[in-house]
Amino acid sequence: MTRRLLLLVPLVLFAGLAVFLYRGLNHDPVGRESALIGREFPAFSLATVADPDVRHDASLLAGKVTLVNVWGAWCPTCREEMPQLMALAEQGVRLVGVDYKDTREAATEFLDTLGDPFAVNLFDPDGTLGFDLGVYGAPESFLVDRDGIIRYHHTGAIRPENVEQEILPRVQRWRDD
Template identity: 45%
Template sequence: MKRVLLFLPLVLFLAMGFFLYRGLYLNPQEMPSALEGKPVPSFKLLTVKDQNRVVTNADLKGQVYLLNVWGTWCAGCKIEHPYLLDIAKSGLPIYGINFKDELNAAQQWLEDYEDPYQFTVYDSDGRLALDLGVYGAPETFVVDDKGIIRLRFAGILDPTAWNTKIKPLIESIKAGE
């Protein structure tokens, strides 16, 4: 029995190593969202640019749009930002969720790097992001005109993701309208 107990740490180490090794090959962009097919969670938040303006999820219905989770602390968000500007210029509405950030930093970011968003809500405690099932920034959600989440995309939105996943989905949603 004592010999078995001597090998127990080795067995536990090998089992843990197996799961960690397997985790290296998981793609976070392919992680399912429990909210796909469900409405955007209810929220009532202030906007980054105007702390007197309160918006809710009801303000977003009636059009297909992107909901983008970002933060000034997020390196990937800085990489994705110019592409969001291009998408916004195409006419597709984008709404931002500033996730666990400093208000002044978020305001300065939008001033310095240009603002692709119709508006950005200030999610200082991360409650809305948590309700959306966000793992980290950046994450982008495709939402239909009824307020139903159709896709969650985790990671940097780039031309490949846009052309292979997001744009075709948006086109099919609009074709069904």
């Protein structure tokens, strides 16, 4: 009898593991909220994509509501969202790009091909700033208020409906406060 029960242990363990993995794989990461909401944007000192001798720090974000977009030339979803980023820039939204785990050459070609909606493009080849932001993939975007506080986090590509329903209303709110 105990021998038969011992034969069931691996089956029970397997079933438990299967349920755990199934739940994890079906979890939508887009709904994941950043732990940084309401906190200061992380400190950084990074060169730009265009010029390795030009560096910026977090003071770049002071005084203006800014959408910080983490992207990479290697990222197909980043290509998909470029029309929305261009539209946001045309509507007066200040965008700062963070070129994440990339090369300058690939980033420059990407921007030359698809357009450059960014006021500044920071170069983060090692993913240091991305790590501090809790980025686990590109694209991810963070809306930062005039005081450098993160107010909104968007995971995945920005779609036209996100622009109208989520981003522009928040930009307007934080501009007015």
